[in-house]
Amino acid sequence: MNKIKINTxxxxxxxxLKFIGIVDSCGQAKQIILDGLVLVNSVIVIQRGKKIxxxxxxxxxxxxxxxxxx
Numbered sequence: 001m002n003k004i005k006i007n008t009x010x011x012x013x014x015x016x017l018k019f020i021g022i023v024d025s026c027g028q029a030k031q032i033i034l035d036g037l038v039l040v041n042s043v044i045v046i047q048r049g050k051k052i053x054x055x056x057x058x059x060x061x062x063x064x065x066x067x068x069x070x
Contacts, residue, residue: 002063005070006054013038013058014048016067022060032060 004020011019014029017038023029026048032038033048039059040050052058054069 001057002065003068004058004065005068007070010051010053011067012048013040013045013050013052016052016058017060020065037061 002020004016006016013033014026017023017029017032018026023032030048034046036044036046037060038045040052041057042059052067054067056067058065058067
């Protein structure tokens with residue numbers, strides 16, 4: 001499991017995917033989210049603006065990322 005540290009209260013899902021390098025642009029993030037390829041806390045999420053808080057987990061392509069507060 002990969003740990004990702006954020007220094008804000010939350011981060012939006014599309015911004016997080018770009019921040020951790022899964023995608024190069026928010027447009028790419030939007031597409032993989034709408035395609036149902038991203039799980040938040042083990043649930044498929046299709047809202048690109050979904051707020052991701054510390055202690056949430058994100059999964060993409062079999063890789064899990066755990067969000068922590070910095």
